[in-house]
Amino acid sequence: xxxxxxxxxxxxxxxxxxxxxxxxxxxxxxxxxxxxxxxxxxxxxxxxxxxxxxxxxxxxxxxxxxxxxxxxxxxxxxxxxxxxxxxxxxxxxxxxxxxxxxxxxxxxxxxxxxxxxxxxxxxxxxxxxxxxxxxxxxxxxxxxxxxxxxxxxxxxxxxxxxxxxxxxxxxxxxxxxxxxxxxxxxxxxxxxxxxxxxxxxxxxxxxxxxxxxxxxxxxxxxxxxxxxxxxxxxxxxxxxxxxxxxxxxxxxxxxxxxxxxxxxxxxxxxxx
Amino acid sequence: xxxxxxxxxxxxxxxxxxxxxxxxxxxxxxxxxxxxxxxxxxxxxxxxxxxxxxxxxxxxxxxxxxxxxxxxxxxxxxxxxxxxxxxxxxxxxxxxxxxxxxxxxxxxxxxxxxxxxxxxxxxxxxxxxxxxxxxxxxxxxxxxxxxxxxxxxxxxxxxxxxxxxxxxxxxxxxxxxxxxxxxxxxxxxxxxxxxxxxxxxxxxxxxxxxxxxxxxxxxxxxxxxxxxxxxxxxxxxxxxxxxxxxxxxxxxxxx
Ligand SMILES: Nc1ncnc2c1ncn2[C@@H]1O[C@H](COP(=O)(O)OP(=O)(O)OP(=O)(O)O)[C@@H](O)[C@H]1O
Ligand SMILES: [Mg+2]
Numbered sequence: 001x002x003x004x005x006x007x008x009x010x011x012x013x014x015x016x017x018x019x020x021x022x023x024x025x026x027x028x029x030x031x032x033x034x035x036x037x038x039x040x041x042x043x044x045x046x047x048x049x050x051x052x053x054x055x056x057x058x059x060x061x062x063x064x065x066x067x068x069x070x071x072x073x074x075x076x077x078x079x080x081x082x083x084x085x086x087x088x089x090x091x092x093x094x095x096x097x098x099x100x101x102x103x104x105x106x107x108x109x110x111x112x113x114x115x116x117x118x119x120x121x122x123x124x125x126x127x128x129x130x131x132x133x134x135x136x137x138x139x140x141x142x143x144x145x146x147x148x149x150x151x152x153x154x155x156x157x158x159x160x161x162x163x164x165x166x167x168x169x170x171x172x173x174x175x176x177x178x179x180x181x182x183x184x185x186x187x188x189x190x191x192x193x194x195x196x197x198x199x200x201x202x203x204x205x206x207x208x209x210x211x212x213x214x215x216x217x218x219x220x221x222x223x224x225x226x227x228x229x230x231x232x233x234x235x236x237x238x239x240x241x242x243x244x245x246x247x248x249x250x251x252x253x254x255x256x257x258x259x260x261x262x263x264x265x266x267x268x269x270x271x272x
Numbered sequence: 273x274x275x276x277x278x279x280x281x282x283x284x285x286x287x288x289x290x291x292x293x294x295x296x297x298x299x300x301x302x303x304x305x306x307x308x309x310x311x312x313x314x315x316x317x318x319x320x321x322x323x324x325x326x327x328x329x330x331x332x333x334x335x336x337x338x339x340x341x342x343x344x345x346x347x348x349x350x351x352x353x354x355x356x357x358x359x360x361x362x363x364x365x366x367x368x369x370x371x372x373x374x375x376x377x378x379x380x381x382x383x384x385x386x387x388x389x390x391x392x393x394x395x396x397x398x399x400x401x402x403x404x405x406x407x408x409x410x411x412x413x414x415x416x417x418x419x420x421x422x423x424x425x426x427x428x429x430x431x432x433x434x435x436x437x438x439x440x441x442x443x444x445x446x447x448x449x450x451x452x453x454x455x456x457x458x459x460x461x462x463x464x465x466x467x468x469x470x471x472x473x474x475x476x477x478x479x480x481x482x483x484x485x486x487x488x489x490x491x492x493x494x495x496x497x498x499x500x501x502x503x504x505x506x507x508x509x510x511x512x513x514x515x516x517x518x519x520x521x522x523x524x525x526x527x
Contacts, residue, residue: 166355166357168353168355168357169357169359171322171325171327171345171351171353171357172351172353172357174325174326174327174344174345175325175327175345175346175347175349175350175351175419175424176347176350176370176371176373176374176422177346177347177374178373178374186370187359190359190361191359191360191361193361265361266402267360267361267362267402267403267404268360268361268404269404
């Protein structure tokens with residue numbers, strides 16, 4: 001089609017909900033992180049804080065190198081990632097079917113919700129001493145803490161995801177002759193999936209907190225353990241490295257989920 | 273084909289929030305007839321359609337479809353809702369084909385049928401679009417194609433054009449007229465719009481305010497095939513006046 005010369009759409013930066021160029025979006029995020037590190041570098045190199053409280057970035061870089069050579073970084077990351085994967089997957093495996101049942105059948109909602117609400121308000125962290133008595137300080141104790149911390153939130157969120165499927169969509173599916181199980185499988189699940197995907201992403205982020213808390217209290221390997229041990233020797237650079245590594249791992253998993261979301265659920269994208 | 277005898281619908285019976293939505297309603301729809309129900313908001317039109325579809329149960333009375341008590345939903349009675357009920361993860365073509373999965377047709381036959389209905393509702397070129405890329409009117413056209421494609425014996429339509437602007441509404445009415453003339457089927461159509469009811473229907477039932485029951489039945493003796501232009505004919509205007517009077521009586525006391 002022959003188009004007239006197109007007027008470049010005016011992009012105003014701060015219009016409500018308006019899209020901005022992707023480069024600007026990504027650039028702003030990167031710049032903010034850069035400013036953060038710059039401030040850190042300034043504050044430490046100007047001597048405003050003592051290195052024992054906040055070491056300069058260079059010290060943390062050196063720490064990366066030495067830990068990398070010693071192999072401890074890799075050992076810790078592997079231990080923590082293994083624990084969080086198993087704990088979170090275990091929780092997800094239970095939360096998905098139970099949450100889906102609760103979202104679809106009032107009976108299961110009535111059956112489980114009071115109990116889940118009750119346990120949900122017990123801080124997972126408070127279970128650490130108890131779980132050490134049950135399972136020692138090994139991996140299985142971490143799995144239990146991760147499960148307690150993640151499962152009860154996940155179930156309720158999955159239930160809500162399922163409930164967002166409009167009832168009319170279910171009703172109209174009956175008029176095509178589908179049984180309720182077919183509707184569950186072919187209508188409710190695909191419709192709820194983007195929401196469930198986000199639930200998984202968000203709860204994985206929370207799971208890191210529970211893992212590190214469990215590792216801080218009792219472990220002999222792992223990122224939380226490394227942080228705890230460093231505190232005893234006032235190795236702030238090691239502590240900061242540990243925190244940064246957790247942040248980076250979280251960021252990576254978050255982005256993997258977000259990109260997968262975009263690839264899997266193009267249809268769910270908001271239309272401007 | 274569909275026969276309602278002394279239907280009552282009471283929500284939360286005996287409770288503090290008891291609502292008598294429908295009171296002693298009688299109506300019938302014959303084979304290949306196009307019948308509309310018109311009535312004030314909240315008089316129980318949607319409630320009745322849901323019961324006719326088998327998606328809800330009457331509190332009292334008999335609801336017969338081809339002589340048999342309606343028990344649960346079935347592919348014999350299709351429904352088009354006012355709100356958008358397309359599957360957002362399926363394309364236009366996939367949405368329409370979804371309704372054919374119980375038809376036992378071969379995939380290739382399904383696909384050509386889907387194409388035929390996409391043309392019928394004027395959505396050629398949008399086969400692979402997702403619902404969130406369509407306008408409101410386009411979505412409702414997909415919903416209509418999806419409800420027609422599997423040839424249910426009866427089509428229940430609950431204000432399918434209620435959310436559309438006047439222009440689009442006119443186009444959709446023509447489209448539905450056209451689709452109905454080519455694929456004759458039994459239709460029970462709910463609307464607020466008097467012109468719409470007259471233009472489309474063989475008969476129009478007027479309901480009272482809640483608790484709703486049938487107040488009048490009007491036979492629309494306008495020749496077919498019909499066009500939107502008929503709305504200025506004297507016969508049409510006379511019917512319109514009659515209907516308007518009937519509805520006014522129901523609406524005004526509540527204003
Ligand atoms: N699930 C329900 N529980 C309780 N009351 C209900 C329920 N569904 C409908 N009602 C009541 O029944 C009455 C009829 O509702 P219905 O939706 O059938 O009206 P309607 O004629 O379709 O109105 P409109 O033209 O506005 O769509 C209303 O007063 C409504 O409040
Ligand atoms: Mg209604």
